[in-house]
Amino acid sequence: MIAFDLSDHAARRAMAALGGDDDGARERYATVVWCHLIEPGDSVAGRLVAARGATAALEAVLDGAAPAEVSPRELAEARKRWLPRLSARAIADSVASAAARGVALVTRADAEWPAQLDDLGAHAPLCLWVRGDVAALPRLEASVAIVGARAASRYGDHVATELAAELAGSGIAVISGGAYGIDGAAHRAALTVGGLTVALLAGGADRAYPAGHTQLIDDVARTGVVVSEVPCGSAPTKWRFLQRNRLIAALATVTIVVEAGWRSGSLNTAGHAAALARPLGAVPGPITAATSAGTHRLIREYGAHCITGADDVRELLGLSTAAGANATTGGxxxxxxxxxxxxxxxxxxxxxxxxxxxxxxxxxxxxxxxxxxxxxxxxxxxxxxxxxxxxxxx
Known part of the structure; x- marks a missing residue:
C-alpha cells in the first residue's frame, strides 16, 4: 500500500487556493491527483474513475488490489506508469501556479462541464484547467473547430480568416488549438469581430505555446476561453498534441480543416471528429498545393463536406444560412x-x-x-x- 494523505483536511488545505465547495474538496483533490498521474486519454484511469469516482479509484490504486473494472495485469502496468509521478509537492506547486494565473478547475461535477466531452468515453478528460470565461463552456453547442497547417499559405490564412470572422460574427463559437498558421488566423479573426473563441492547449493553461502566441493566448483568455486537460506547468509533448486534438473534435459541433498536408496533424483531428460521428468539412485548394493535399484527401477518401464559405458550415450545423448571413452583415x-x-x-x-x-x-x-x-x-x-x-x- 502506498501512503498518501487523501483526508478531508488534506484535500481542503490543498485545494484552498482554487476555492470551491469544501464538501466536494476531497473528490476534487483526488481528480487533481489523477490529473498529475496520467497522460491524456488514459483509458484504464478513465474506466476506474467512471466506475468508482476519483477518490475511491485512487484509493484502490494506492492499495494495490485489482478493482473489477480492470485486469490485474492492466493495473500492474498502470501503477508502473502512475506511481512514480505521485508527489504532493508537485501537485501543490501546480495548484499554486493555477491560482496565481487565474486558472480554474472544472470537473464533471460542475455545471460548466461541457457534456459533449463525455462522448470520448473512457478516453474523456477527467477535468479541465480553464483560463478565461468558464461560463462560456456550456455555450458551445453551436461551435466550429477551424484547424489546419501551421505553415499555412496566404490562401489558407485568408480562408481561415474569412470563415472565422463570419461565423464568430454571427454568434458561432470558433475553436482551435492556438498554434501558428490556420489556428492563429481563426482565433484572431474571431477576436476581431467580437466573437467567442476557445483555444485548447497541449501544455498547461498557465503558459502559451508557442511562445510567439503569448499575446494572442492572453487575448483569447481575456474575452474567450483557454483550456487544457493537463495541469499547470505541464510541457506540451508530441503525444499531448495528438491527444489534445481529440478534445478539439469532441468539444466542437463541426470540424473544418482549412489546409493540411498529406500527413498533417490536422488529419488526426479530422479522424477524431469522424470517429465521434461529428460533421467534418474540408476546404479545397489548388491541386498543385502540398498544403491542400490533405484536405483533398479528406474530401475524396473520407467523405468530408466540401467547404467553400461560411454558409456551408452553417448547413453542417443545421442553421439557416439566410439567418446567419443577416446576423453577420448587420453588425x-x-x-x-x-x-x-x-x-x-x-x-x-x-x-x-x-x-x-x-x-x-x-x-x-x-x-x-x-x-x-x-x-x-x-x-x-x-x-x-x-x-x-x-x-x-x-
Whole structure:
C-alpha cells in the first residue's frame, strides 16, 4: 500500500487556493491527483474513475488490489506508469501556479462541464484547467473547430480568416488549438469581430505555446476561453498534441480543416471528429498545393463536406444560412462602408493602406475584407485588394 494523505483536511488545505465547495474538496483533490498521474486519454484511469469516482479509484490504486473494472495485469502496468509521478509537492506547486494565473478547475461535477466531452468515453478528460470565461463552456453547442497547417499559405490564412470572422460574427463559437498558421488566423479573426473563441492547449493553461502566441493566448483568455486537460506547468509533448486534438473534435459541433498536408496533424483531428460521428468539412485548394493535399484527401477518401464559405458550415450545423448571413452583415454595415470607400476599382491596395484610408485598425479591416470577399464585393491577389464593380460579380 502506498501512503498518501487523501483526508478531508488534506484535500481542503490543498485545494484552498482554487476555492470551491469544501464538501466536494476531497473528490476534487483526488481528480487533481489523477490529473498529475496520467497522460491524456488514459483509458484504464478513465474506466476506474467512471466506475468508482476519483477518490475511491485512487484509493484502490494506492492499495494495490485489482478493482473489477480492470485486469490485474492492466493495473500492474498502470501503477508502473502512475506511481512514480505521485508527489504532493508537485501537485501543490501546480495548484499554486493555477491560482496565481487565474486558472480554474472544472470537473464533471460542475455545471460548466461541457457534456459533449463525455462522448470520448473512457478516453474523456477527467477535468479541465480553464483560463478565461468558464461560463462560456456550456455555450458551445453551436461551435466550429477551424484547424489546419501551421505553415499555412496566404490562401489558407485568408480562408481561415474569412470563415472565422463570419461565423464568430454571427454568434458561432470558433475553436482551435492556438498554434501558428490556420489556428492563429481563426482565433484572431474571431477576436476581431467580437466573437467567442476557445483555444485548447497541449501544455498547461498557465503558459502559451508557442511562445510567439503569448499575446494572442492572453487575448483569447481575456474575452474567450483557454483550456487544457493537463495541469499547470505541464510541457506540451508530441503525444499531448495528438491527444489534445481529440478534445478539439469532441468539444466542437463541426470540424473544418482549412489546409493540411498529406500527413498533417490536422488529419488526426479530422479522424477524431469522424470517429465521434461529428460533421467534418474540408476546404479545397489548388491541386498543385502540398498544403491542400490533405484536405483533398479528406474530401475524396473520407467523405468530408466540401467547404467553400461560411454558409456551408452553417448547413453542417443545421442553421439557416439566410439567418446567419443577416446576423453577420448587420453588425458590420458602417465599417464595411468605410472599407469599401477605401478600396479602388482600378488599383490594388494592401491592407495597411486600406486601414489608413479607412481610419480603422489593420485587424478590423482584414476581417471586413474577408466578408467582402465572401460576398464577391472584393478580391485579393499578391498585389493587394481590389473593389469589384457590380458588373464583374457573378
Amino acid at each position: 458590420f454595415t458602417d465599417d464595411a462602408t468605410r472599407v469599401r470607400d477605401a478600396l479602388s476599382t482600378r488599383s490594388r491596395r494592401d491592407v495597411v493602406g486600406i486601414a489608413r484610408r479607412a481610419g480603422m485598425s489593420v485587424d478590423s479591416v482584414a476581417a471586413i475584407l474577408g466578408l467582402l470577399a465572401l460576398e464577391g464585393a472584393a478580391e485579393c491577389d499578391a498585389d493587394g485588394w481590389l473593389l469589384r464593380r457590380p458588373d464583374d460579380r457573378r
